[in-house]
Amino acid sequence: MNAETRPAVQLASSSVGALAAMKGVFARDMKVAFRQRQDLLNPLLFFIMVVTLFPLGVSPEVSFLSQAGAGILWVAALLSVLLSLDHLFRHDFDDGTLEQLVLQPQPLFLLILAKTMAHWMLTGLPLVILAPVLGVMVHLDGNSIAVLCLTLLIGTPVLSLIGAIGAALTLGLRSAGVLLSLLIIPLYIPVLIFGTGTVAAAAEGAAVGAYLALMGAFLMLALTLAPFAAAAALRISLSNG
Amino acid sequence: MWQFFHKLGSPKWFFGISTRFMPWLLAGGVLLLMAGVVWGLAFAPKDYLQGNSYRIIFIHVPTAFMAQSVYIMMASAALVTLVWRMKLADVFVKAVAPVGLVLTFLALFTGAVWGKPTWGTWWIWDARLTSMLILLFLYGGVIALDRAINDEKSAARAVAVLVLVGVVNIPIIKYSVDWWNTLHQPATFKLTEKPSMPAEMWVPLLLSVLGLYLIFGWLACVRMQTEILSREQRTRWVKEFVLKGRV
Amino acid sequence: MNTPDAIVHRPDYGALMSEPLPLIPEPLLQAINLQCERDKRILFRELSFSILPGTVTRVEGPNGSGKTTLLRILAGLNDAWAGDLKWCGAPVANHREEFLRNMLYLGHRPGIKPLLTPLENLRAVMAGRRPVSDASLNQALQGTGLAGYENVPCRNLSAGQQRRVALARLLIADEPLWLLDEVFTAIDADGVAAIEALLQQRAAEGGAVLVTTHHDLALPNMHRLVLGKGGVTDER
Numbered sequence: 119m120n121a122e123t124r125p126a127v128q129l130a131s132s133s134v135g136a137l138a139a140m141k142g143v144f145a146r147d148m149k150v151a152f153r154q155r156q157d158l159l160n161p162l163l164f165f166i167m168v169v170t171l172f173p174l175g176v177s178p179e180v181s182f183l184s185q186a187g188a189g190i191l192w193v194a195a196l197l198s199v200l201l202s203l204d205h206l207f208r209h210d211f212d213d214g215t216l217e218q219l220v221l222q223p224q225p226l227f228l229l230i231l232a233k234t235m236a237h238w239m240l241t242g243l244p245l246v247i248l249a250p251v252l253g254v255m256v257h258l259d260g261n262s263i264a265v266l267c268l269t270l271l272i273g274t275p276v277l278s279l280i281g282a283i284g285a286a287l288t289l290g291l292r293s294a295g296v297l298l299s300l301l302i303i304p305l306y307i308p309v310l311i312f313g314t315g316t317v318a319a320a321a322e323g324a325a326v327g328a329y330l331a332l333m334g335a336f337l338m339l340a341l342t343l344a345p346f347a348a349a350a351a352l353r354i355s356l357s358n359g
Numbered sequence: 360m361w362q363f364f365h366k367l368g369s370p371k372w373f374f375g376i377s378t379r380f381m382p383w384l385l386a387g388g389v390l391l392l393m394a395g396v397v398w399g400l401a402f403a404p405k406d407y408l409q410g411n412s413y414r415i416i417f418i419h420v421p422t423a424f425m426a427q428s429v430y431i432m433m434a435s436a437a438l439v440t441l442v443w444r445m446k447l448a449d450v451f452v453k454a455v456a457p458v459g460l461v462l463t464f465l466a467l468f469t470g471a472v473w474g475k476p477t478w479g480t481w482w483i484w485d486a487r488l489t490s491m492l493i494l495l496f497l498y499g500g501v502i503a504l505d506r507a508i509n510d511e512k513s514a515a516r517a518v519a520v521l522v523l524v525g526v527v528n529i530p531i532i533k534y535s536v537d538w539w540n541t542l543h544q545p546a547t548f549k550l551t552e553k554p555s556m557p558a559e560m561w562v563p564l565l566l567s568v569l570g571l572y573l574i575f576g577w578l579a580c581v582r583m584q585t586e587i588l589s590r591e592q593r594t595r596w597v598k599e600f601v602l603k604g605r606v
Numbered sequence: 607m608n609t610p611d612a613i614v615h616r617p618d619y620g621a622l623m624s625e626p627l628p629l630i631p632e633p634l635l636q637a638i639n640l641q642c643e644r645d646k647r648i649l650f651r652e653l654s655f656s657i658l659p660g661t662v663t664r665v666e667g668p669n670g671s672g673k674t675t676l677l678r679i680l681a682g683l684n685d686a687w688a689g690d691l692k693w694c695g696a697p698v699a700n701h702r703e704e705f706l707r708n709m710l711y712l713g714h715r716p717g718i719k720p721l722l723t724p725l726e727n728l729r730a731v732m733a734g735r736r737p738v739s740d741a742s743l744n745q746a747l748q749g750t751g752l753a754g755y756e757n758v759p760c761r762n763l764s765a766g767q768q769r770r771v772a773l774a775r776l777l778i779a780d781e782p783l784w785l786l787d788e789v790f791t792a793i794d795a796d797g798v799a800a801i802e803a804l805l806q807q808r809a810a811e812g813g814a815v816l817v818t819t820h821h822d823l824a825l826p827n828m829h830r831l832v833l834g835k836g837g838v839t840d841e842r
Contacts, residue, residue: 129694129782133707133736142733146722153721153759214715215731217683222734223707229734283524287517291507300503301521304496305528308535315542336531343527350441351520357684358513510645512686593646 139224140232147236150209157205161198161241162248168194169252180257187256188266188317194252195245195270196277196306202241203281203302204295206233207352211289220356227345230352234282234345235275242274258317265320269313272333279344280305286351290358309336370587371596373447377580384580388573395421395567403559412476415469420564421571423466423487426494429459429575433501434526437519447583449515450590452522453505454582458575460498467491486540490533497525511590632695633658634783634814635680640689642675649675650833653689659782662805662815662825667833673818674714676833677787680816681711707735710781712789716772720761724752724771727760731775738778746777751797766792773797776804782813790821 134142151158172190173183183190210216219229249270253263284302288294316329399417406413433455439448470488471481482488504521508514591597633656641651649672657663665673678684680691682698682705691698693705718727728743747756750770760768769792776784784805790798798821805815806825816831817823 128780130707130736130780131704133703134734139734142730146719146726146730146733149726150719150721209719212715213719214713214717215719217711217713217715218717218731219734220683221681221706221709221711223703224734225703280524283520287504287521288507293507297503297507300496301500304493304500304532305524307493308528308531311535311539315539318542347520347524351517353685354513354516354520357686358508358510510686512643590646 133223136224136228139222140228143219143229143232144236147233148239151236151240158240158244161202162244164201165194165198165245165248166252168197169256173256184257184259187253187258188262188321189314190256191249191252191266192270192273192310192313195249195274196310198245199241199274199277199281200299200302200306202237203278203285203298206237206282206285207289208285208294211355216352217356220352226349226352230282230286230348231341231345234278234348237282238275238278242270242278245274246270259321262317262321265326266317268330269316269333272330272337273309273313276309276333276336276340277306279340279348280309282348283344283351286348286355289352289355309333312336370446370450370591371594374584374587374600377584381577381580384573384577388570388575388577390570391566392421392570392574395563395565395570398563399560399567403563404557409477412473415473417564417567419466419469419473421568422462422469423491424568425571425575426459426462426466426491429455429462430494430497430522430526430529433459433522437522437526440515440519441523446590449512449519450583450586451579452501452518453515454586455575455579456498456501456505456518458578458582460495460502462575463491463495463498467495484540486537489540490536493532493536494529497529501525633692634694635698636690636692636695637680638690638692640676640679640687640691642672642679642684642687644672644675644686653833655831657783657814657816659812659814660809661829662809662817662827663829663831664823665816665818665831665833671833673833674787677711677785677816677818678713681709681785682706683711683713708781709783709785710775710779711785711787712772712775713787714791716768718760718768718771720768721759723757723759724763724774725756727771728774728778732778736780742778743774746774747771749777750774764792766794766797769793770797773801776801776808779808782808784808784813784815784817786815786817786819788818788820790819 169190172186176182176186207216210219219233220226222229246267249267250263253266258266281298281302284298284305287301288298291297312329312333316326316333319329320326396417400414403414403417405411433452436448436451439445440452467488470491474483474485474488475481501518501521505514505518508517588597588600635657637656638654639651640653642649653676665676667673675684679687682702693701693708698705717731718724719730722730724747725740725743728738728746729740732738732743744756747753750773752767752770752774755763755767760771763771769789773789773793786805790801793801802823802825805817808815
C-alpha cells in the first residue's frame, strides 16, 4: 500500500454540510435497494395478497367491499409497511455500515430522517401508487379512491417515521420482527383511524379538509419528534451490540 | 437539594427508607380500600337507572384510574432515566410495568362484567374500553421489550424511550378513539359521566381510589426492593443484608 | 465529576501543523476513571490513560477483557460507561461532531455494503465526512491492491478483499486519531506489513493509533494498554 495521496495530520474542524450528508445517505439507500429489486417488490405483493384475502375470506359482495374497502386497504398498507421495517436498519447493522453512519460528524437524527425518507420512497410511495387499482377491485367509487390515496400519501410517511423508532429499538434482538410489531401497532392506531375515517366521511359527502389537515399535523409531529427518538434508540441498541 | 437528589438515586438508601414506611402504606391502603369498597357495595344508594349492577364502579373506576396514572408515573421515571441516568428510576419502571398491565387487565375485566347487565354483551367497542385495550397493548410492548434485551442498563434505556414515545401518543390515541367512536356509534348514554353523583357515591369511590394508590405504592416498593437485591447482589451491603437481615 | 472547562487548556489547532510538537504534547484523547459494566460483570474500572500524538498503542488482554468494548466506548459507539473522556482537553460529549470529524474507527464488521462496489462504498462513507474526488478514491483502492475491482460488487470479493476496501480509508484519512479493532483479520502477510507501515507513518505525522489485534505487531516504540481478566466483584 502506498500512502502518497494522504494529507498530513492536522486537526480539522469543518466537515461536509448536513444536507449533503443526508443526500449521501439517501442516495446510498436508493442505490442498494435498486440492486436488490425483489426486496422492493415483496411488500407490494404482500399488500395485494392481503387485500385479496378479504373478498375470499369475508364476502365478495359489492355492498360489503365498497363499505369496508378503505379499511381493508389501509390495514393491508399498514401491515406491508410493518413487514418492511425490519430491513430499515438490520442490513446496515449486520454489515457494520450503521456504525459508520453513527460515527459521521453529523447530527444523527438528520441522517435517520434521510434513511426514513428513502424507506418511504421505496415502500410507502409504491403502495400509494398501487392503491387506486386495488380500490377499483374493492368497488370504491372514484371520489373515495382519490381521498384514500390522499390519506395514504400523508399517512404512510408517518408509518415509516414511527416504525423507525421501533426498528431502532429492536435492532439486534432475537425475534425482532414480532417484537417490532407488538411495539409499533398500538402507535399506528391513530393514523389508521383517521385514514379510514376520512374516507368514510368523504363517502358520506362531508368535507374532508379538516381531517386531512389533522393527518398533516400527525405527519408534522412525527417528522419533528420521531427522528430524535429513533436516534436515541439507535444509540442504545448499538451500545448493546 | 442536589445531595438529596443523589441520595434518592441510591438503591441502598431507598432500600433502607422504604422498609420503614412500607407497613404504613399497606395498612393505610387496605384500610381505605376496605372502607371504600364496603361502603360502596353495601351502604351506598342504588343507582336509579342501573340498580345494583353499577356498584362495580367501586372496583372498576379505581383500577382504570390507576392503570392510566401508572403509565404517567412510568413516563416521568423514564425521563429521569434518560436525562439523569438515575438507577432507581430504571428499577421503578421495570418493577411497576407488570403492575400496570394487571391493573389495565382488571379494569377491562370489570368493564366487561359491568357491560353484561348494562349493554347485554360482554364486550362493546366503546371508546373507553378500546382505549384501555390499547393501553394494555402499550404495557405489553414495554414488558416484552424489557424481557428481550439482556443487558439491564440497555434494557432500561430502551424501555424508557418506548415509554416516552407511548406517553406522547396516549393523548393522540385517546382523541382518535373518541372521534372514531362518535363516527361509528353515536353515544347513547355515558355511564360514568352522570351530571351529579351524590356524595354517598363519590366519597367511597374517592376512598377506594386513594386506598388503591397506597397499595400500589406498597407493591411498587416490594417489587423495587426485589429488583434492587437482584441487581446489587455483588455489593457489600446486600451481602450484609442477607447475613444480618437488615441494612 | 467533570473538571470545569475554564481550567482546561485547549490548543490552537493550526499550531499542530506548522510548529514542531511541544516537548510534552497535549493528549489527543484522555480517559479518566473509565468504568464499564456489562451483564453485571465489571469489565474494567478506574481505567485512566492518555493517548498522546505520535504514538501507536496496542490494547491487549485475554478474550472477554473488554478490548472491543473499550474501543467502542472511545469511538462513542457504546455509551454504557462511567467516568470522563476528553478530546484535546475538553469533554468529548461537548464536542461530539468535532471529535467524530477527527477520529477514524474501523470495527470487526468491515462497514461495507455487499451490493455496492468498492468505489461506491468509499463514496458513501466519505459523503458525510468531507468531499473526496473519485480520483483519490480510485488511487486509494489501487493502493490497497484492489486495482481492477473498483466496479465489482463487494459481495463478489473475498473476505480479505472486502477488508481491504474498508482499509482503503486509511490511505485517504486526514483524521489524526485512528481506532482500529481487529483490522488485520483475513489480511495476508504483505497487507499486514503495509498496514503496520501506515500506522507508524500516522504516528510519525503527529497522529495517534489505538489498535487491537491477535497478530504479533512488530512496531518499535509501541505502547501497550493491558486490560485485566475482568469479572471483578464490585466492592462498593
